[in-house]
Amino acid sequence: MGVLDNYLVDPELSLLDKTRIQAQVLVPVLRALRCELGKEKADAIVKQALRGWSKQLFAAIGDGIDGNPRRKWAAIHTAMVESTEPDVTVEMLRHDKEALEFDITQCRFAEFCCALGEPDLGALLICETDFDIAAAGGSEVTFTRDQTIMHGAPRCTFRYKFAPR
Amino acid sequence: MTSEMTREHEAPITHLQRRKIESRVLIPFIEACRERFGEAATRDLVLTTIRRLAGKEGEQWAQRFGSGLAALQRVAEDVWAAGGGMDIDMIQRTEDRLDFNVTRCGYAAFYQELGLADIGALVHCSRDHAMAAAFDPNVELVRTGTIMEGKPCCDFRFRKKPQASAGDDERAANLRPHRQ
Numbered sequence: 001m002g003v004l005d006n007y008l009v010d011p012e013l014s015l016l017d018k019t020r021i022q023a024q025v026l027v028p029v030l031r032a033l034r035c036e037l038g039k040e041k042a043d044a045i046v047k048q049a050l051r052g053w054s055k056q057l058f059a060a061i062g063d064g065i066d067g068n069p070r071r072k073w074a075a076i077h078t079a080m081v082e083s084t085e086p087d088v089t090v091e092m093l094r095h096d097k098e099a100l101e102f103d104i105t106q107c108r109f110a111e112f113c114c115a116l117g118e119p120d121l122g123a124l125l126i127c128e129t130d131f132d133i134a135a136a137g138g139s140e141v142t143f144t145r146d147q148t149i150m151h152g153a154p155r156c157t158f159r160y161k162f163a164p165r
Numbered sequence: 166m167t168s169e170m171t172r173e174h175e176a177p178i179t180h181l182q183r184r185k186i187e188s189r190v191l192i193p194f195i196e197a198c199r200e201r202f203g204e205a206a207t208r209d210l211v212l213t214t215i216r217r218l219a220g221k222e223g224e225q226w227a228q229r230f231g232s233g234l235a236a237l238q239r240v241a242e243d244v245w246a247a248g249g250g251m252d253i254d255m256i257q258r259t260e261d262r263l264d265f266n267v268t269r270c271g272y273a274a275f276y277q278e279l280g281l282a283d284i285g286a287l288v289h290c291s292r293d294h295a296m297a298a299a300f301d302p303n304v305e306l307v308r309t310g311t312i313m314e315g316k317p318c319c320d321f322r323f324r325k326k327p328q329a330s331a332g333d334d335e336r337a338a339n340l341r342p343h344r345q
Contacts, residue, residue: 022187030194045198052193
C-alpha cells in the first residue's frame with residue numbers, strides 16, 4: 001500500500017488521470033454555482049472546500065507515516081514525484097542536505113487546466129497541495145514558490161530548505 | 166464541456182473507483198455549498214448538474230453497448246458491477262422488461278462508511294433515471310428504494326415504454342378539449 005493511496009484512490013492511476021476525472025464532474029457543478037452566485041462567491045466556496053480538504057488529507061497522510069517530520073515530508077514528496085513524473089519536465093538545480101531546488105519547465109496539469117479555462121481551479125487541485133505536503137515536514141522543511149506555469153509563468157520555481165539536523 | 170475534458174485516454178479503472186475519485190472533491194464542495202448557499206439550493210444545483218452529466222454518460226454507454234434492455238443489462242453487469250462494485254440478482258429480462266435487484270452496493274457502502282449517505286444518494290443514485298432516459302428514450306426506470314437510503318436492496322425495474330399507435334393518437338385527440 002502506497003502513502004498516497006488515500007489521495008489517488010487507485011495506485012495504478014496517475015495524478016493527471018485523477019485530476020481529469022475530478023475536473024469532469026467538478027467543473028460543471030462549479031460553473032452551475034457561478035451562474036447562481038457569480039464567479040467571485042462561487043470560487044470562494046470551492047477554494048474553501050478544496051483547501052480544507054487537501055490540508056486535512058495530507059495531515060492525515062503525514063500522521064500515518066512513521067518517523068520525524070522531515071521523513072514524513074520525504075515519503076509524501078517521493079510518492080508525489082513518482083505519480084507526477086510522466087507529466088512534468090523537471091530541471092534540477094540543487095539537491096543536498098540543506099536544500100532541494102528545481103524548476104518545472106513543462107506541466108501537463110497546467111496545460112489541461114488552462115485548456116479548460118480553469119487555471120485557478122487547477123491551482124487548487126494541484127499546485128496548492130505542495131504547501132500541504134510541505135506542512136507535513138513541520139519546521140524542518142520550508143517551502144517557497146514564487147511562480148507557477150498554472151498562473152502564467154514560464155516555469156514553476158520549487159525551493160525547499162531543510163533545517164540542520 | 167470541451168473535448169479536452171472528456172478525452173478517453175485515462176488509465177482503465179472500475180466505475181466504483183471513478184466514483185470514489187470524484188467524491189474526493191465533490192463531498193467537500195457540496196458540504197461547503199450547503200454551509201454558504203443553503204441545503205435546498207445546493208441540492209437543486211447538484212441534482213440538475215449530476216443528471217445532465219448522467220445523461221451524457223447514458224449516451225456514451227449507448228454508443229458503446231447499443232440501446233435496448235439487453236444492452237442496459239450489460240451496463241449494469243459490466244460497468245456498475247465491475248471489479249465487485251455491486252452484487253446483482255437478475256430476476257428477468259424479457260422483450261419489454263429488465264428486472265434486477267442490487268443486493269450489495271459498494272457505492273452505498275463507501276458513502277455510508279463516511280456517514281454521508283445523503284450525499285451518496287444525491288451524486289450517485291440520482292443519476293440512474295436520467296442515464297436510462299438518455300441511454301434509450303424508449304426505456305424508463307421505476308425504482309422504489311435503494312440500499313443507500315437504507316433499504317435491503319435496490320429494485321431496478323426497467324420498462325419499455327408502450328409505443329403510441331395511430332389509434333392512441335386518435336383517442337388522445339378525441340379527449341382534448343375543443344376550443345370554441
